[in-house]
Amino acid sequence: MTTPLYREDAYLQETMGQVAQVTEQGVILDRALFYPHGGGQPGDRGRLLWDGGDMAVADTRKGEDGAIVLIPAPGAALPEQGAQVSQHLDWDLRHAHMRMHTALHLLSVVIPLPVSGGSIGAEKSRLDFDMPDAPEDKSAIEAALNALIARDLDVTESWITDAELDANPGLVKTMSVSPPRGSGRIRLVRIGQGTEQVDLQPCGGTHVARTGEIGPIELGKIEKKGARNRRVYIRLA
Structure with missing residues (x-):
């Protein structure tokens, strides 16, 4: 099993590691x-x-038994098993994903409907909603989203057991993706504290520490994707 350092500190950009396999x-x-x-x-x-030597990491995927697999760029040299390596994250890409991911959580607050899908990108991201009718005022959604961002709310995490999640099914907003299970505990991402809390949901991804770090967001197209499904795009302004 690989220790996931991004879970301990999403802002860590460089560190050492040893090649296990x-x-x-x-x-x-x-x-x-x-x-x-x-x-x-x-x-x-x-x-x-x-x-x-050095190796460009073109992608990262989940392997078996909790392993994290670093996918080399085509033709890249590979380190030997047991070698000590220095890891260098493409921080601009990661940070864009963090900003977008937190923004999508806030979008699910502004549009309080079940989420049927989603995708995060550095330039454009989207959520799919169980939304039979198109929203009447697209600009009002954008304004409400940016107002939440501007409140500069804390983004924190806590952990619950599988049983606690089963007892609180309302925490799960996504219809298509189940919270990560298997370790006996599930990570919750909370936006805002106390009376200022606006969102709490299971999530295994990386997020910014405060909503103000997201910056302004522009609402993109709202596409109809089936009888009850609408796809809402956002991008970093």
């Missing part, structure tokens, strides 16, 4: 900065450096 798919470290693709959030990119 080199497989046909990629490189597995004992501890990894890199977030693996999942929950609508893309896998991280970056570089590995070691004595006499």
Whole structure:
């Protein structure tokens, strides 16, 4: 199992690690900065450096038994098993994903409907809603979203058991993606504290520390994707 350092500190950009295994798919470290693709959030990119070599990390994926697999760029050299490597995250990409991910949580507050899908990108992201009718005022949604962002609310995490989640099914907003289970506990992401709390939902992704860090958001197209489904796009202004 790879220790997921992004879960301990989403702002950590460089650190050391040891190569636990080199497989046909990629490189597995004992501890990894890199977030693996999942929950609508893309896998991280970056570089590995070691004595006499370097490898561009083109993608990050989940492997077996809790492993995090770093996918090398085509033709890249690979480190040997047991080698000590320096990990360097593509921070601009990660930070954009963090800003977008938190913004999508706030979008689910502004549009309080079940979420049927979603995807995070550095430039454009989206949520799909169980929304039979198109919203009457698109500009009002954008204004409400930016007003939440401007409140500069704390973004924090806590943990509950699988049983506690089962007893509180209303915490789950997503219809298409189940919260990550298997470890016996589930991570909750909270936006705002006390009477200022605006959102609380299970999530395994990376987020900014405060909503003000997201910056202004522009609402993009709202597309009809079926009888009850509408896709709402946002982008960083």
